[in-house]
Amino acid sequence: MSSTDPTSAARTPRLEQAITNPGSVKINVKGAFIVDDDPRSKSPVRTDGVHYEGQDIRLPHHTGVVSHVAVDIGGSLAKLVYFTRELDSPDNGGRLNFINFETDRIHLCLEFIKQLKEEHQGLNGGSKDELCVVATGGGAYKYYDKLKETLNVDIMREDEMECLITGLDFFITEIPNEIFTYSETEPMQFAEARPDVYPYLLVNIGSGVSMIKVSGPKQFQRVGGTHLGGGTFWGIMSLLTGAKTFDDMLAMADRGDNSGVDMLVGDIYGMDYGKIGLKSTAIASTFGKVFRLQNEHANDDDALHDGTNHTTGEVLFQHEDMSRSLLYAISNNIGQIAYLQSEKHQVKHIYFGGSFIRGHRQTMNTLSYAIRFWSKGEKQAYFLRHEGYIGSVGAFLRRKPVNWGRRNSVDEHILSNGL
Amino acid sequence: MSSTDPTSAARTPRLEQAITNPGSVKINVKGAFIVDDDPRSKSPVRTDGVHYEGQDIRLPHHTGVVSHVAVDIGGSLAKLVYFTRELDSPDNGGRLNFINFETDRIHLCLEFIKQLKEEHQGLNGGSKDELCVVATGGGAYKYYDKLKETLNVDIMREDEMECLITGLDFFITEIPNEIFTYSETEPMQFAEARPDVYPYLLVNIGSGVSMIKVSGPKQFQRVGGTHLGGGTFWGIMSLLTGAKTFDDMLAMADRGDNSGVDMLVGDIYGMDYGKIGLKSTAIASTFGKVFRLQNEHANDDDALHDGTNHTTGEVLFQHEDMSRSLLYAISNNIGQIAYLQSEKHQVKHIYFGGSFIRGHRQTMNTLSYAIRFWSKGEKQAYFLRHEGYIGSVGAFLRRKPVNWGRRNSVDEHILSNGL
Numbered sequence: 001m002s003s004t005d006p007t008s009a010a011r012t013p014r015l016e017q018a019i020t021n022p023g024s025v026k027i028n029v030k031g032a033f034i035v036d037d038d039p040r041s042k043s044p045v046r047t048d049g050v051h052y053e054g055q056d057i058r059l060p061h062h063t064g065v066v067s068h069v070a071v072d073i074g075g076s077l078a079k080l081v082y083f084t085r086e087l088d089s090p091d092n093g094g095r096l097n098f099i100n101f102e103t104d105r106i107h108l109c110l111e112f113i114k115q116l117k118e119e120h121q122g123l124n125g126g127s128k129d130e131l132c133v134v135a136t137g138g139g140a141y142k143y144y145d146k147l148k149e150t151l152n153v154d155i156m157r158e159d160e161m162e163c164l165i166t167g168l169d170f171f172i173t174e175i176p177n178e179i180f181t182y183s184e185t186e187p188m189q190f191a192e193a194r195p196d197v198y199p200y201l202l203v204n205i206g207s208g209v210s211m212i213k214v215s216g217p218k219q220f221q222r223v224g225g226t227h228l229g230g231g232t233f234w235g236i237m238s239l240l241t242g243a244k245t246f247d248d249m250l251a252m253a254d255r256g257d258n259s260g261v262d263m264l265v266g267d268i269y270g271m272d273y274g275k276i277g278l279k280s281t282a283i284a285s286t287f288g289k290v291f292r293l294q295n296e297h298a299n300d301d302d303a304l305h306d307g308t309n310h311t312t313g314e315v316l317f318q319h320e321d322m323s324r325s326l327l328y329a330i331s332n333n334i335g336q337i338a339y340l341q342s343e344k345h346q347v348k349h350i351y352f353g354g355s356f357i358r359g360h361r362q363t364m365n366t367l368s369y370a371i372r373f374w375s376k377g378e379k380q381a382y383f384l385r386h387e388g389y390i391g392s393v394g395a396f397l398r399r400k401p402v403n404w405g406r407r408n409s410v411d412e413h414i415l416s417n418g419l
Numbered sequence: 420m421s422s423t424d425p426t427s428a429a430r431t432p433r434l435e436q437a438i439t440n441p442g443s444v445k446i447n448v449k450g451a452f453i454v455d456d457d458p459r460s461k462s463p464v465r466t467d468g469v470h471y472e473g474q475d476i477r478l479p480h481h482t483g484v485v486s487h488v489a490v491d492i493g494g495s496l497a498k499l500v501y502f503t504r505e506l507d508s509p510d511n512g513g514r515l516n517f518i519n520f521e522t523d524r525i526h527l528c529l530e531f532i533k534q535l536k537e538e539h540q541g542l543n544g545g546s547k548d549e550l551c552v553v554a555t556g557g558g559a560y561k562y563y564d565k566l567k568e569t570l571n572v573d574i575m576r577e578d579e580m581e582c583l584i585t586g587l588d589f590f591i592t593e594i595p596n597e598i599f600t601y602s603e604t605e606p607m608q609f610a611e612a613r614p615d616v617y618p619y620l621l622v623n624i625g626s627g628v629s630m631i632k633v634s635g636p637k638q639f640q641r642v643g644g645t646h647l648g649g650g651t652f653w654g655i656m657s658l659l660t661g662a663k664t665f666d667d668m669l670a671m672a673d674r675g676d677n678s679g680v681d682m683l684v685g686d687i688y689g690m691d692y693g694k695i696g697l698k699s700t701a702i703a704s705t706f707g708k709v710f711r712l713q714n715e716h717a718n719d720d721d722a723l724h725d726g727t728n729h730t731t732g733e734v735l736f737q738h739e740d741m742s743r744s745l746l747y748a749i750s751n752n753i754g755q756i757a758y759l760q761s762e763k764h765q766v767k768h769i770y771f772g773g774s775f776i777r778g779h780r781q782t783m784n785t786l787s788y789a790i791r792f793w794s795k796g797e798k799q800a801y802f803l804r805h806e807g808y809i810g811s812v813g814a815f816l817r818r819k820p821v822n823w824g825r826r827n828s829v830d831e832h833i834l835s836n837g838l
Contacts (some may be wrong), residue, residue, distance in 0.1 A: 075703055104711045137687070138687030141689050207682055208682070222695045227707075228752055231704030232706045239659060239736070239741075240655075263626055268556070268626070271561075273579075285626035286654075287651045288626045288627065290654030291650065294657050340759035340763060343759075374643075
């Protein structure tokens with residue numbers, strides 16, 4: 001959840017005094033940590049397309065002014081990051097806040113930023129024009145005029161891929177307890193800092209999926225991706241089940257059994273296909289059981305189309321089973337392609353980000369398992385607690401830290417923005 | 420279409436005289452060719468789950484007896500191959516006939532084989548027990564008892580992967596005008612014979628997808644696959660559209676426009692994402708437009724679940740568009756994974772087989788384009804006219820030709836079965 005709701009006087013955000021050029025802001029990330037015990041993170045979701053995140057990041061040593069917010073506007077979600085000062089905290093400093101909006105309801109996002117801008121003025125006595133918005137993602141282009149007109153502020157646009165790697169580098173190197181590995185027995189095992197950060201593969205799963213090989217600071221290449229991503233799950237599930245939110249779909253997946261719709265090796269063989277190591281429980285074909293069962297039950301001309309026999313009311317396929325099947329299929333497919341790309345580009349570490357993951361266990365387990373399975377345990381999947389905000393944090397920071405590599409200096413914690 | 424329909428006296432199949440052990444049959448494939456001008460191939464599809472293929476293969480020099488049929492029983496389809504003698508042809512010989520059945524209606528397949536058996540006896544005056552069935556695919560195991568009991572014949576089981584590569588080797592090396600490449604400008608460009616057949620990658624697309632690296636005769640390894648295959652397309656489409664046959668779904672795809680449901684780069688950016696070479700028309704997310712549009716139209720609590728506003732009757736998403744989108748997505752995904760596997764395993768030639776392809780232009784175009792795109796024109800997709808029968812032909816031949824490599828001898832055309 002965001003630490004502040006600008007529509008609530010009790011939770012007024014306290015933005016730092018503005019300075020005219022946000023390009024020269026430096027963020028002091030020394031001692032940064034994730035605020036885990038925020039009681040407000042108990043109710044992170046609203047139902048109107050706005051999603052407050054828990055897990056704000058405290059920046060106890062940052063005392064400078066921050067006069068910008070950053071937003072990463074993707075195909076489905078607009079992810080916003082903004083800074084608030086913690087005037088009532090003993091060590092002062094401030095925090096980064098995270099909130100997202102359905103792109104579809106971009107007006108809610110704009111209202112939110114407008115509110116931040118109003119309070120920015122009220123708090124700092126400056127001009128409203130002093131707040132600047134750093135925008136990335138496709139929406140930075142598509143909604144550029146709208147942003148500019150509605151907010152009447154400067155809009156700085158940053159490249160999506162550059163923001164992603166800036167953001168991920170920041171999370172990897174600066175935020176403790178941010179990166180973790182996942183397995184059923186050890187759901188969240190925090191990764192230790194590595195001296196050899198590069199190269200790595202970033203797999204960002206939003207509506208679609210981008211895979212970016214990062215060879216060093218500012219050295220990157222989008223090596224591939226797939227259009228079978230979060231938007232596919234969301235779209236097909238909404239058609240099949242009528243579910244209205246992504247969280248509802250995930251909750252259904254938790255309760256489902258994919259073997260209700262998937263064709264397993266056992267459905268074809270009646271046993272293991274041992275010769276090539278395929279167990280009878282392995283999935284042979286996602287949704288592969290559907291056509292056959294529909295056929296069996298809809299002899300002639302029964303009106304059995306959507307998995308429900310309209311005459312008898314019999315439900316052949318549970319929404320929960322469909323949800324689990326499709327979530328597994330999409331996650332596993334991304335995992336396999338990510339592994340194969342990591343092989344082709346000789347990368348060992350694979351980071352999965354993007355709002356599709358949403359900290360969901362089944363998703364992380366599938367991705368993690370796929371990487372372990374295909375690499376025979378040689379490679380590992382890494383996740384982030386702020387997986388959906390990599391791009392917007394990158395946009396917030398705008399550039400790679402100039403102090404990259406100077407690990408022994410206090411300066412290492414100063415991320416230069418715009419220098 | 421099959422050259423014979425055993426239920427019709429006018430088209431009685433003329434099976435060769437049986438010999439007791441089909442393992443010693445040799446098929447003389449000298450001068451084999453595909454029968455293209457068969458007038459019966461004009462009506463290849465029946466509506467009861469039986470699909471007669473055109474394109475029988477004539478074996479003008481085979482005069483021996485053939486006392487077996489071969490069937491490859493997969494998750495969705497059972498593919499049958501049988502031999503008939505051409506007594507009324509000037510050069511005698513015979514032909515291979517191809518027919519498939521929905522696995523779901525395996526009884527139709529068994530009836531057909533039973534009929535072949537009856538006629539086998541009638542024609543040859545032998546015992547019914549002289550007909551042998553070579554079975555492969557998962558159904559060879561799952562339906563073993565059923566096959567044995569219903570047909571009361573010997574059932575020989577052969578490994579699915581071995582049959583696939585035996586069959587493909589046969590098609591590549593023995594059948595002229597079988598293998599082709601596909602592009603929109605040159606829809607069917609027959610491949611020339613190559614002295615260096617190995618290594619190659621076989622991508623067999625049935626309900627699920629298997630990818631097999633073949634390094635030489637009998638040297639192969641299943642390197643991967645994906646469970647997003649024909650069964651996935653079939654299953655999701657039957658739920659979303661109520662279509663009852665695969666051909667109906669393909670026909671819908673022909674008429675559809677995927678941008679009705681897919682989120683394109685232009686939908687996110689409002690323009691090209693030129694920096695990384697993504698055009699505005701590129702697909703960012705399969706079905707990615709659905710959730711957003713459903714949301715827009717189903718403000719509060721409209722009963723808008725399956726893409727139809729039940730109150731107003733408005734149809735937001737055309738079945739044709741969904742079909743085209745999903746067909747593209749699945750084909751393209753298989754193409755990408757096949758390319759990446761071919762890179763990992765250092766293979767240049769990629770053959771696509773399996774009943775999913777069905778000679779459908781959009782499918783072949785997508786697979787072909789994917790290989791060209793990802794390999795930057797270095798690699799090519801190959802297709803087969805008998806793409807669905809690779810495994811059953813392999814089962815029919817049962818083994819790799821023993822004469823492999825002796826290209827200068829007349830014997831090269833004798834495929835030894837069981838030696």
